[in-house]
Amino acid sequence: MTAPVSNIGNDQTIRLADVRKSYGDYDVLKGIDATVARGEVVVICGPSGSGKSTLIRTVNRLEEINSGSIFFEGQDVHAPMSGRDLNRLRSRIGFVFQSFNLFPHLSAVDNVAMSPIRVKGVPAAEAREKALKLLDRVGLREKAESYPAQLSGGQQQRVAIARALAMEPPVMLFDEPTSALDPEMVGEVLSVMKSLAAEGMTMMCVTHEMGFARDVADRIWFIDGGQIIETATPEDFFKNPKHPRAQRFLADLR
Ligand code: ADP
Ligand code: MG
Numbered sequence: 623m624t625a626p627v628s629n630i631g632n633d634q635t636i637r638l639a640d641v642r643k644s645y646g647d648y649d650v651l652k653g654i655d656a657t658v659a660r661g662e663v664v665v666i667c668g669p670s671g672s673g674k675s676t677l678i679r680t681v682n683r684l685e686e687i688n689s690g691s692i693f694f695e696g697q698d699v700h701a702p703m704s705g706r707d708l709n710r711l712r713s714r715i716g717f718v719f720q721s722f723n724l725f726p727h728l729s730a731v732d733n734v735a736m737s738p739i740r741v742k743g744v745p746a747a748e749a750r751e752k753a754l755k756l757l758d759r760v761g762l763r764e765k766a767e768s769y770p771a772q773l774s775g776g777q778q779q780r781v782a783i784a785r786a787l788a789m790e791p792p793v794m795l796f797d798e799p800t801s802a803l804d805p806e807m808v809g810e811v812l813s814v815m816k817s818l819a820a821e822g823m824t825m826m827c828v829t830h831e832m833g834f835a836r837d838v839a840d841r842i843w844f845i846d847g848g849q850i851i852e853t854a855t856p857e858d859f860f861k862n863p864k865h866p867r868a869q870r871f872l873a874d875l876r
Contacts, residue, residue, distance in 0.1 A: 664842075667845070714792060730766050734757060842854055
């Protein structure tokens with residue numbers, strides 16, 4: 623079923639082929655084969671320690687892999703490349719962390735404007751103007767001059783999403799973006815993600831928010847023990863999970 627490496631389908635934004643990774647003699651990813659189509663929203667779920675973060679981090683090469691390959695828009699992500707080329711690649715793959723990771727010494731607007739200025743050479747005034755628009759889009763226009771410490775967790779995470787969007791990435795990756803938030807702030811972040819999905823953004827989201835998965839995902843990947851053991855539409859996954867481990871995972875959530 624795996625297409626030959628030279629045959630790079632245009633509608634496949636991301637393709638993982640037999641991706642393996644270990645830490646010492648511990649195999650974290652045991653042969654991941656998967657594709658993400660343009661505009662598709664994939665939700666990755668599975669038990670803690672199953673390899674979800676490792677998997678998503680290999681896609682923009684925050685983690686190296688031991689074997690296999692990952693293609694992003696036809697480019698071999700794990701091929702030898704200069705630091706400059708790697709930065710350029712990463713700037714096209716937005717990544718949102720559980721822990722926000724904003725620059726504490728920069729205001730919200732400067733956090734958002736920084737990469738376009740530094741990496742793309744966009745003039746500062748233009749970058750700030752666009753940053754304000756992005757902050758508006760995530761509902762934080764009035765917090766533009768606030769510093770991360772002055773913002774709630776939900777607000778910081780929305781700034782982090784705006785910051786990733788500032789590079790106009792064709793793909794956004796999310797690693798448990800709401801897990802560090804107080805419950806009352808989860809909704810505001812999910813609703814920004816939902817609107818991105820509605821606008822056609824290609825997304826890979828690791829999340830335990832099964833309501834989001836049900837409403838927004840095109841496909842669910844259930845991962846356990848370093849393998850994707852089930853992929854399904856949300857409808858099938860929630861109504862009729864096939865693998866016993868997926869059944870148990872869903873039962874434990876209830
Ligand atoms: P998940 O995100 O699904 O909870 P992770 O991808 O973070 O899982 O981790 C998968 C497994 O790999 C876990 O057993 C974890 O302890 C291990 N692991 C993750 N990062 C490292 C690391 N840097 N060194 C050693 N083991 C690691
Ligand atoms: Mg994780």
